[in-house]
Amino acid sequence: MTRARPTRPQDWLATRGWRPFPFQRTVWRAVAEGESGLLHAGTGAGKTHAVWLAALARFADPAAAAPLTVLWLTPMRALASDTERALAEPMAALAPGWTLGLRTGDTGSAERARQARRLPSALITTPESLSLLLARADARAALRSVRMVVVDEWHELLGNKRGVQVQLALARLRQWNPTLLTWGLSATLGDLAHASAVLLGGATGRLVEGRSDRLPQIDTLLPARPERFPWAGHLGLRMLPALITELEAAGSSLVFLNTRSQAERWYQALLEARPDWAGLIALHHGSLDREVRDWVEQGLKQGRLKAVVCTSSLDLGVDFSPVERVLQIGSVKGVARLLQRAGRAGHAPGRRPRITLVPTHSLELIEAAAARQAAKAGQLEARRSPEKPLDVLVQHLVTVALGGGFRPETLLPEIRSTWAYRELADDEWQWALAxxxxxxxxxxxYPEYRRVAPDDAGDWRVPDAQVARRHRMGIGTIVSDAGVTVQFLRGGRLGTVEESFIARLRPGEAFLFAGRLLELVRVHGMVAYVRLAGGARAAVPRWNGGRMPLSTELADAMLAQLEHAAAGQLDSPELRCAAPLLSLQAAWSALPGRDTLLAESLRSREGWHLFLYPFAGRQVHLGLASLLGWRLARQQPVTFSISVNDYGLELLSATAIDWPARLQPALFDDAGLLQDLLAGLNAGELAQRRFREIARISGLVFNGYPGAAKSARQLQASSSLFYEVFRQHDPDNRLLAQAEHEVLWQELEGQRLAETLATLRTRRLVHQALKRPTPFAFPLMVARFRERLGSEKLAERIARMLAELERAAGGEATTDVAASLAFEQPAAVAPPRRRRRP
Known part of the structure; x- marks a missing residue:
C-alpha cells in the first residue's frame, strides 16, 4: 500500500515519528497570518523545522515550480551545506516542484552560471553573496519575487557590520516587496526586544520563545593541586592528563579553545601524549584550508574522530550528532558563548548537552562557577547593532547603483527604515553621496574614485566597468589581515598564516601549523612553501583578534560568587577547590563584591603600585587605567606603567602617591570622558589602525585581483596614505571621525566604560595597604613582566616571586613555571635536522 504524501507540516513530522512542539505550532500560525518575527529557542530544539515548514506551508504549490521565493541567510559558509540537507528532505515531500540552491563564496562557476539563468525557489546564501545579488543589473527582476527571508544565527550578525549589511539588504527587498516576511533564528540572545527591532527595521513582529528544557549540564574539571597564586598567559597544560582521561571516557568530543594559536599547541600536546590517537583526533580553525576543514567536519559527522581541537570555527549550528562531550579549555568569557558551544553536543533525541570547563588557573575556577550560575539564571549577553557606520553605507550605495541604479530622494527613506541608519542626518547623507x-x-x-554618477534621466549608476568589477570583488565587511598561503612543495595546501609572522622566519626555520611541524623552504609571492621538519623547537603563528573580553554578565556573576566566598558559603565544587586562594586573598587583603571596589596599594623595589578590581573586562580596564593615569598626572607630575586583565588593573609609578587621598569619586566622573580618553591614549595610532578596516570596506583600498592579491604591507601603506591625506586636506572627512568613534566605543567599549564609571562611583571603596602581592595582584604583575621579559627570564622571575610568596603564606610553590612556559610560549626557532633526499 502506497503511503499518502504529507501535505501539512505536522504530517511530515509524523512520518519521522515526531510531534510538533507548541512553539513550532505558534510559528506556523504566525507565518500563515503573514507575520514576521524572531524565534529564540535552545540549540537543537527544532527552530529550522519551525520556520522552514511554515514557509513551505504558506508559499509552496505542490504542483508547480516557483521563482525565488525564500532566502535563507547563514553567517558562515560552513553552515550552508548542513542547512541545505536540513531543508531538502521536507521540501521534497511538501513542495516537490521547488528547487533548492546554495550561493556562497565556495559555489563553483558552473553553479553560478546556472543561477544566473534561473535562480532556485529557495536559496541558502551569506550576507556577502546576497549583496552580490543586489549588485546584479537585473537585481529587481530577480529578487522581487522573494516573499520570505530567514536569518539564521541572528546573534552572530546582530552586533557587527555584517548585521548592518543584512539590514540594508532587507530594506532593499522590502522596497520591492512590502509584504516580505522576515524571521530570525537564535539560541543565545540577551535583549530580545532590541534584536527583533533591528531585524524588522523597527516594525512590530511576533516574538516566539521555544523550548528551554535543554539547559546543558555544566561541570568543571578540577585540578588536583590548585595554586594560590595564579597567573594567566600560559595554557594550563598541567590539566592535560585529566583532559585525556575525560576524552578516553567519551565516544566523540569537541575541545574548544579561544584562539588558533592555543588550538595548535594543545593539539600538538595531545598528539605527543597519545601518539596512538594519530588519525583519531584532528584540528579545526578558520585559517586551515577549506578541504582540511571539510575532512574534519565529515569525520565528526560520521563518528570517525574521537576528538577535535577547535576554535569558534565550530561554534555555530553544524549538526554533529555523534558528539557526546564538549570541553572548554580556559575562560569561556561569556554566558552566550558557553551555551552556544555546549549546544554542539547532545544533538540526538533524548540527550542533554554537556560542557566541561577546564580552568588554566585558579581564578578560572571562580569564573566557571559563575558561568554555570549565570547560565542557569538565563543571564545572556545583549548584542547591540552598530549605529550609522558610514563605510558600510558607502559600499551599499555603490552596490545599489550597480543593481539598477537609484535616485537619492527615494533611496534615503529606504536607508532610514533600517535600525542602524534610523537617525541618519541630512548632512551625513549628502556627504555619503558626494x-x-x-x-x-x-x-x-582622481577618476577611480568617481564611482557613482547620475545619468541623463537622474538615476545614479556606476559608469565605469572596471570600477564595477573592483566593487563586486570587494563587497563585504569581513576584513582580515593579508594571509600567506602555506603549501607543501608538492602542492598540498594547508591554510593561511599572517604575513607578518612568515616575514620573521628565515628558510630552514621551523614553525607549528595545521598540527604539523613544518620547515620553511621559501616564500614566493603570497605563498610560503614548506616541507615536514624534524624535531626542532618551533614558533607558533599568532593571529590578530584573538582576545575576547569578559562579559558584563559573567563579571557580575563572578562578583556574586566572591560574595558567597566572603560569607563562607563555598557551595560549589569550584569554590571549594579555590578555597586556598580565596582564604589567602581574604587574609592578606579582602574579597571584592558587587557593592564594594577593592583597591590595594603596595610599595616595592619597582615603585608604588595600585591594584584595582572593577571586574569589567580587559578592554574596559585598559581604557579605565589610561583614564585614571591621565587624570592623576594632571594632579601631580607622574608617569605610570599599566597592566590589565579581565578582573582588574595595575598602575605603577616611580614616585610616591597617596592613594587613599587620590581615590575619590570625582576621579571616576564620566564628565569629559571622551576628551580625557583621547588624551590618555595614543588615540591617533589606534584610529589609524581602525581606519585600515574602514578604508577597505568603503572601497578606498582594493585588495587586488585573484592571483595578484596585495600584501598586508601594501594595504596598510595605502590606508595610511589616505588617513594622512584626509587629516591634512579633508579634516572633516566623516570616515576619520568614524575611525575615532570605533576606537572609543568598540575597541575600548566606551559605553561599557561609562557604565562602569557610574557603577564605581556608587561602590564603597575598600582600600588595603599590602605588605606583599595578593593572589589577585600577582597575575597583574606577571602580565606586566611578560611585556618586557623573554620566556627564560620571565620564568625565573615568576618562580622567584612564587617561592617568596608561598614561603610567606606557609607553603611551597606548586607550579613548574619553566615547564609551563617551555611549550606554551613561542620558543627560539632552531633549525630542523636535515634529511637526505632520495
Whole structure:
C-alpha cells in the first residue's frame, strides 16, 4: 500500500515519528497570518523545522515550480551545506516542484552560471553573496519575487557590520516587496526586544520563545593541586592528563579553545601524549584550508574522530550528532558563548548537552562557577547593532547603483527604515553621496574614485566597468589581515598564516601549523612553501583578534560568587577547590563584591603600585587605567606603567602617591570622558589602525585581483596614505571621525566604560595597604613582566616571586613555571635536522 504524501507540516513530522512542539505550532500560525518575527529557542530544539515548514506551508504549490521565493541567510559558509540537507528532505515531500540552491563564496562557476539563468525557489546564501545579488543589473527582476527571508544565527550578525549589511539588504527587498516576511533564528540572545527591532527595521513582529528544557549540564574539571597564586598567559597544560582521561571516557568530543594559536599547541600536546590517537583526533580553525576543514567536519559527522581541537570555527549550528562531550579549555568569557558551544553536543533525541570547563588557573575556577550560575539564571549577553557606520553605507550605495541604479530622494527613506541608519542626518547623507560621486574634496581629481554618477534621466549608476568589477570583488565587511598561503612543495595546501609572522622566519626555520611541524623552504609571492621538519623547537603563528573580553554578565556573576566566598558559603565544587586562594586573598587583603571596589596599594623595589578590581573586562580596564593615569598626572607630575586583565588593573609609578587621598569619586566622573580618553591614549595610532578596516570596506583600498592579491604591507601603506591625506586636506572627512568613534566605543567599549564609571562611583571603596602581592595582584604583575621579559627570564622571575610568596603564606610553590612556559610560549626557532633526499 502506497503511503499518502504529507501535505501539512505536522504530517511530515509524523512520518519521522515526531510531534510538533507548541512553539513550532505558534510559528506556523504566525507565518500563515503573514507575520514576521524572531524565534529564540535552545540549540537543537527544532527552530529550522519551525520556520522552514511554515514557509513551505504558506508559499509552496505542490504542483508547480516557483521563482525565488525564500532566502535563507547563514553567517558562515560552513553552515550552508548542513542547512541545505536540513531543508531538502521536507521540501521534497511538501513542495516537490521547488528547487533548492546554495550561493556562497565556495559555489563553483558552473553553479553560478546556472543561477544566473534561473535562480532556485529557495536559496541558502551569506550576507556577502546576497549583496552580490543586489549588485546584479537585473537585481529587481530577480529578487522581487522573494516573499520570505530567514536569518539564521541572528546573534552572530546582530552586533557587527555584517548585521548592518543584512539590514540594508532587507530594506532593499522590502522596497520591492512590502509584504516580505522576515524571521530570525537564535539560541543565545540577551535583549530580545532590541534584536527583533533591528531585524524588522523597527516594525512590530511576533516574538516566539521555544523550548528551554535543554539547559546543558555544566561541570568543571578540577585540578588536583590548585595554586594560590595564579597567573594567566600560559595554557594550563598541567590539566592535560585529566583532559585525556575525560576524552578516553567519551565516544566523540569537541575541545574548544579561544584562539588558533592555543588550538595548535594543545593539539600538538595531545598528539605527543597519545601518539596512538594519530588519525583519531584532528584540528579545526578558520585559517586551515577549506578541504582540511571539510575532512574534519565529515569525520565528526560520521563518528570517525574521537576528538577535535577547535576554535569558534565550530561554534555555530553544524549538526554533529555523534558528539557526546564538549570541553572548554580556559575562560569561556561569556554566558552566550558557553551555551552556544555546549549546544554542539547532545544533538540526538533524548540527550542533554554537556560542557566541561577546564580552568588554566585558579581564578578560572571562580569564573566557571559563575558561568554555570549565570547560565542557569538565563543571564545572556545583549548584542547591540552598530549605529550609522558610514563605510558600510558607502559600499551599499555603490552596490545599489550597480543593481539598477537609484535616485537619492527615494533611496534615503529606504536607508532610514533600517535600525542602524534610523537617525541618519541630512548632512551625513549628502556627504555619503558626494563621497561615492567624487571621493570627497581631496580625491575629486582622481577618476577611480568617481564611482557613482547620475545619468541623463537622474538615476545614479556606476559608469565605469572596471570600477564595477573592483566593487563586486570587494563587497563585504569581513576584513582580515593579508594571509600567506602555506603549501607543501608538492602542492598540498594547508591554510593561511599572517604575513607578518612568515616575514620573521628565515628558510630552514621551523614553525607549528595545521598540527604539523613544518620547515620553511621559501616564500614566493603570497605563498610560503614548506616541507615536514624534524624535531626542532618551533614558533607558533599568532593571529590578530584573538582576545575576547569578559562579559558584563559573567563579571557580575563572578562578583556574586566572591560574595558567597566572603560569607563562607563555598557551595560549589569550584569554590571549594579555590578555597586556598580565596582564604589567602581574604587574609592578606579582602574579597571584592558587587557593592564594594577593592583597591590595594603596595610599595616595592619597582615603585608604588595600585591594584584595582572593577571586574569589567580587559578592554574596559585598559581604557579605565589610561583614564585614571591621565587624570592623576594632571594632579601631580607622574608617569605610570599599566597592566590589565579581565578582573582588574595595575598602575605603577616611580614616585610616591597617596592613594587613599587620590581615590575619590570625582576621579571616576564620566564628565569629559571622551576628551580625557583621547588624551590618555595614543588615540591617533589606534584610529589609524581602525581606519585600515574602514578604508577597505568603503572601497578606498582594493585588495587586488585573484592571483595578484596585495600584501598586508601594501594595504596598510595605502590606508595610511589616505588617513594622512584626509587629516591634512579633508579634516572633516566623516570616515576619520568614524575611525575615532570605533576606537572609543568598540575597541575600548566606551559605553561599557561609562557604565562602569557610574557603577564605581556608587561602590564603597575598600582600600588595603599590602605588605606583599595578593593572589589577585600577582597575575597583574606577571602580565606586566611578560611585556618586557623573554620566556627564560620571565620564568625565573615568576618562580622567584612564587617561592617568596608561598614561603610567606606557609607553603611551597606548586607550579613548574619553566615547564609551563617551555611549550606554551613561542620558543627560539632552531633549525630542523636535515634529511637526505632520495
Amino acid at each position: 563621497f561615492v560621486r567624487q571621493g570627497g574634496p581631496s580625491l575629486h581629481a
